[in-house]
Amino acid sequence: MIMTKEKTSAIHIDNKNLNHSPMEMQNKEIFTSKNFNLWYGDNHALKNINLSFHENEISAIIGPSGCGKSTYIKSLNRMVELVPIVRTEGEILYRDTNILDKNMTVEELRTKVGMVFQKPNPFPKSIYDNVAYGPRIHGIKDKKTLDQVVEKSLRQAAIWDEVKDRLNDNAYGLSGGQQQRICIARTLAVEPDIVLMDEPTSALDPISTIKIEDLMQELKKEYSIIIVTHNMQQAARVSDKTAFFYQGNVIEYNDTNIIFENPHDKRTEDYVTGRFG
Amino acid sequence: MVDLNIRERIANNQRSKLVEKTVPIVLFSITIISVLTTIGILYTLIVETVHFFGRVSIVEFLTSTKWNAFSSTPSWGIFPLILGTLKIVVIGAIVAVPTGIGAAIYLSEYASDRTRRIIKPILEVLAGIPTVVYGAFAITFVTPFLQSFIPPLNHFNALSPGIVVGIMILPMIASLTEDALSSVPNSMREGSLGMGATKFETVSKVVLPAAISGVGAAVVLGLSRAIGETMIVSIAAGSTPNSSFNILESLQTMTGFIVQVTSGDAAFGTDVYYSLYAVGMTLFIFTLAMNMISQWITKRFREEY
Amino acid sequence: MSARVKFVNDLEELKQYIYDMSQLLSERFDSLVNVLENNDRALAKELIERDVDINELEVKINDQSVSLITSQSPVASDLRLIISCIKIAEDLERIGDNISNIAEVSRRTQIMNKQILLRLTTMIRLAKLMLDDAMVAMKTEDLSLVNEIIERDNDIDQIFVQVTMSDIYEETDAFVTGQIQLTAKYLERIGDHIENIGEHIFFTLTGKRYK
Structure with missing residues (x-):
């Protein structure tokens, strides 16, 4: 029987769907929220967040303005506590330790969980002093070690070649994109476990943005990264997993290619296709 | 919708050029007065000080450790x-x-x-x-x-x-x-x-x-x-x-x-x-x-x- | 929800090109039946010449798709729709080619055997129904209709087997036999392409491969 079927291939979706693979294939959990709630005064800003982030992954958090994504990421390193009217309930576990417990000081947590902010905020000091700030306050004083740490961090931030001849220049003399990379180097200098990034490229030009996105892919090998972004193409480009927040809830959290190719929840679909928000 | 006619009204608007021209001059004059006053004070100070040093030795002024202005031997x-x-x-x-x-x-x-x-x-x-x-x-x-x-x-x-x-x-x-x-x-x-x-x-x-x-x-x-x-x-x-x-x-x-x-x-x-x-x-x-x-x-x- | 108005309209336009292309083909199926039954050689010539219209539409669909991908960064169902339109257009264009091929056959010879002629025109009618329904399924996003359409290719395949394995022996002229086999083959191919279209629509609606 001669049966020739001419089949053109349908689009192949590579479902690296970790939700269905055995536990050994998944990376270790690094941050888990359990029924985490947060109020700004009377405003219930985060509602029962249950979310797990894994090692050596880039996880993106997307959602419209006011959905709680910045609030959430600032809860992970307790920076949200700088606002006096904040109240929280529930747990956030960093490697099995509840960060809201008294056993871990907030300084210890923030040393392990670094943060890069939306607007580059280098200190008005020299480039060297900016990067050496972290190690210095943690007791590393000898110049040789500091020199090595500074170089290593600037290399990791992909900016060593641009600044190696002017380490004593004021960091304010650099462009926005360079300043942001200095801030990244500064964060890396204390060798954290995780780097949180709150819209790190939204104030930068496209080329700096691309440099930093490439940088993230390199950093992923040693660190875990959680990034909040309102740029969906960026989330699609850089992240392994994406969480969609809406009105204080996590609507969907899955592999990035699923979120952007075939999301399960209609609200996610409407958001990523730009039908609202 | 009432026709606002904005473009026309803006085009016809005559803004006072006089103000634009006179303000810098006025401000400059005020500034000059302050400068002149300062210069005047400084000038007086300097002139009279020089006068003083015509009568009293400047060396004494700078090196002596005694100040007695009201005695008969000051x-x-x-x-x-x-x-x-x-x-x-x-x-x-x-x-x-x-x-x-x-x-x-x-x-x-x-x-x-x-x-x-x-x-x-x-x-x-x-x-x-x-x-x-x-x-x-x-x-x-x-x-x-x-x-x-x-x-x-x-x-x-x-x-x-x-x-x-x-x-x-x-x-x-x-x-x-x-x-x-x-x-x-x-x-x-x-x-x-x-x-x-x-x-x-x-x-x-x-x-x-x-x-x-x-x-x-x-x-x-x-x-x-x-x-x-x-x-x-x-x-x-x-x-x-x-x-x-x-x-x-x-x-x-x-x-x-x-x-x-x-x-x-x-x-x-x-x-x-x-x-x-x-x-x-x-x-x-x-x-x-x-x-x-x-x-x-x-x-x-x-x-x- | 009135965001991305231009984009939404452009997507509708893209779909409309597909519908138009299918509509043209649907009409050609009717003409094809005519050509075979009445050996209308003038009509056959027309069918062959007017194939360019089909090809032009495929080009339009490709261009519009590329343009939308460049300018709109589509994701999720939007992206699946655009990619499927490109693929469906390709299948439709191939169907057009196959119709022309069959028209060529009727310029070379006339199939006299009534039994065989009936089988062949049935295949054409089935194909036309399949294609029309595929477009309905696409418009109404009817998944169960899509599933059903994909299965219907089996019907066309069965007739193909019948024609080429048994009925063919009724024909004595060797040349005509060859032409009959060609025609049956072209029609079987048309069935496959419409089945593919069904699978592309399935992907658009579900994001999964049809199994």
Whole structure:
């Protein structure tokens, strides 16, 4: 029987769907929220967040303005506590330790969980002093070690070649994109476990943005990264997993290619296709 | 929808070109008047000082350690008056600078909103007290109080007015320092805290260095006021110029001398009369020097942003 | 929800091109039946010449798709729709080619055997129904209809087997036999292409491969 079927291939979706693979294939959990709630005064800003982030992954958090994504990421390193009217309930576990417990000081947590902010905020000091700030306050004083740490961090931030001849220049003399990379180097200098990034490229030009996105892919090998972004193409480009927040809830959290190719929840679909928000 | 006709109305609008032309001229004239006034004062000072040095040896003025303007054999060494001023200023600085900066750091970095809203106005009240009241306070309260546990303290001395001058300039230093600290952007504090720095580390290693030029300016302003302070020292410091470093005995400052002369009868044309200008000139040079030193200091440590 | 108005309209336009292309083909199926039954050689010639219209539409669809991908960064169902339109257009264009090929056959010879002719025209009618229904399924996003359409290719395949394995022996002329086999083959291919279209629509609606 001669049966020739001419089949053109349908689009192949590579479902690296970790939700269905055995536990050994998944990376270790690094941050888990359990029924985490947060109020700004009377405003219930985060509602029962249950979310797990894994090692050596880039996880993106997307959602419209006011959905709680910045609030959430600032809860992970307790920076949200700088606002006096904040109240929280529930747990956030960093490697099995509840960060809201008294056993871990907030300084210890923030040393392990670094943060890069939306607007580059280098200190008005020299480039060297900016990067050496972290190690210095943690007791590393000898110049040789500091020199090595500074170089290593600037290399990791992909900016060593641009600044190696002017380490004593004021960091304010650099462009926005360079300043942001200095801030990244500064964060890396204390060798954290995780780097949180709150819209790190939204104030930068496209080329700096691309440099930093490439940088993230390199950093992923040693660190875990959680990034909040309102740029969906960026989330699609850089992240392994994406969480969609809406009105204080996590609507969907899955592999990035699923979120952007075939999301399960209609609200996610409407958001990523730009039908609202 | 009523036809607004905006484009046409804008095109037809005749804005006054006269105003645009005359305003710069008016402002320039005003500025020139200020400049001319300054030049005028300086000129007078310089001319009369030169006059003074036509009658009195400038060497004596600069090197002698005796100042006795009213005797029949006058001595014109400026050193005692300068020393007098410095004693007051140093004591005032010791009182005002640490306290002022400390208060400013507390208000800017540690105090809650409520606390700040209560304390700041109180500091402002302190700033509003007339210096003559401060002077009266110094001589009628502070001096006797100090005498109760420092017996050798003279009725006129450097310690009491020094402390009160410190109290007087404290609100200025505190307020200006607090402004300087507040203008350091919060993003800087967040950057430091985000790396696991403590609050104190953030304040001492990031905020304060960033605000240093503002703090320096505040201190200089305060010290300049202390140098030029007249009322408190006239009332409580005395009018006996001396060259000793003893802060418990009577002294006279440059400003005190000027008051003494002008409230007495210094006939026009006498040495005493011209000595006014010489002392005034010295005072002026001091404040000028202070300003330049502070600018140099803040330039060296300036962290620009 | 009135965001991305232009984009939404452009997507509708893209779909409309697909519908138009299918509509043209649907009409050609009717003409093809005519050509075979009546050996209308003039109509056959027309069919061949007018194939360019079909090709032009495929080009339009490709261009519009590329343009939308460049300018709109489509994701999720939007992206699946655009990619499927490109693929469906390709299948439709191939169907057009196959129709022309069959028209060529009828310029070379006439199939006289009534039984075989019936089988062949049935295949054409089935194909036309399949294609029309595929477009309905696409418009109404009817998944169950899509599933059903994909299965219908089996019907066409069965007739193909019948024609080429048994009925063919009724024909004595060797040349005509060859032409009959060609025609049956072309029609079987048309069935496959419409089945593919069904699978592309399935992917658009579900994001999964049809199994």
